[in-house]
Amino acid sequence: MTTRPLNDTSYGQFLNERRIMGSRCKACSVLSLPPRPICTACHSNDLEWVEFKGDAKLCALTSIVVVPPAMAREGFGRDNPYVVGVVELDEGVRAVARILGVDAKKPETIRVGMPLRAEFLSKGEGAEKQNALVFKA
């Protein structure tokens, strides 16, 4: 695990192993998700892998009604919107992700600050198969 490069490819591989892996700067301890090769706080390039537990809260959200082609292929659209948002993990880092277990047709009922739990949503087939990090109410 520790020998994998700190990049988006490794991040995706870990998601396929159902693990949320980011980076911690050994110099200043700042955390990043996805992992970064260079610390944006102190510019150190001495970073290590760190695992996040997956407990989070909702910071902001939107319910997408006019959907992009990739989501239309999954069956979403005007009559079937979906929610995405920004979540903050307990460790302090944030992620952008699909939010499941909420009513996309009544977004005004979704509460900023609500607790969420990470899940892994499988997308694609064969070599294209990739887990996406999503959060569920």
Place this chain on the structure above:
Amino acid sequence: MMAKRRLARGVAVVGGGLTKLGLFKDRNCKDFFAEAFTEMTASVDRGIDPKDIDAVYIGNFTNDFFVKQAHWAPIVTDLLGHVPKPVTRTEGACASSALAFREGVLAIASGMYDIVLVGGFEQMSKCTTEEVAEGLAMAASPYEIAAGFTFPGVFGTMATAYFAKYGATRDALFNVTIKSHHNAPLNPKAQLPMTVRDFMNARIDKAKKKGEPVPAWADEKAFLADPAANPAVAWPMHLFDCCPISDGAACLLLVAEELARTFTDTPIHVAGLGQGSGYSLHAKKDLTSYEATRAAGEEAYAMSGLTPKDIQFAEVHDCFSIAELVHMEDLGFVQPGEAHRAVADGMTRLDGPKPINTSGGLKSKGHPVGATGVAQLYEVWTQLCGKAGKRQIPNPDLRVGAAHNLGGTGGTCTFTILERR
């Protein structure tokens, strides 16, 4: 504390051109830019010989994938008869041509050139709405797209963060939209020259003609609150929170300050120039602020010696209604959390103390993405020259205006202060 920035030599705007914005399926980028250029040459009080233009900087965002043609810079010099003059294309998503303006200013300030043409263009109407949305989304962060965000979705997300933090509601967004649409009918170049009440009345008339039930909206806000009239795109962003798809081009003629009065008696000087970069949504420390806008503002204020209070009016990048509120705060026009009240109080109206988006803004003037940065500066230049006609700001001592341009989901922002001296 930011180091003091300054130009090694002053630069002034002495001419400008802007096409009417809209959807023109039988015309292309070359047509638009030729039209803007022709208007620019006619606008220079004592004339410009096109042969005297030393270099050209041109902003364009989407032609590589919407038109399937890259390398647009020499197409422009060929179009204008400027071959073999140097020409450079800039790309910063919806801030592409503000970067062209900036490069043009720096080229003159460096002493390399004396007379520079800057501009931008975009043709978007030949694509379907879905193609346009997918193309524009290429300028979002890869993490946002992978998660299923759209452009309106990113701004909708920021809106919910703003609402939660400051207690604002969609009513604040309605005020932005109503204000912008008030200005558009006064701008002959605007794509949607209608007030919100005009849209409302058109819907009522249509229902009457068709013999359908006539909607009973009490006022513009009731109209905007009705999902049948104003459907959600990416809640809480609705149709009237989003700028349209547009075609068009804009250009400005920049000259070294010491030459300016050989072209016009009203040169408009570049007082402040700022540019910043920003994080993806997940890496932002504050979802109700654009770090790129703040950095651009700080740089331009430091260079000009001016403060937010000195900015008498501005064009700000209202690609989505919430963005106008956030930019007003990031640029220091109001304190954080105060923009929604300031707009409700009329601060940003054409006759208010700090008019914002006198052109109608991206929302109603139109947003041909690669042309927008220079089109905004065209509006500031026009106002400072006193040539804005029916939408001229009613201030006899109009001297300082500014334009703020945003690219992507906030990855590139510029702030440019122009001054009549």
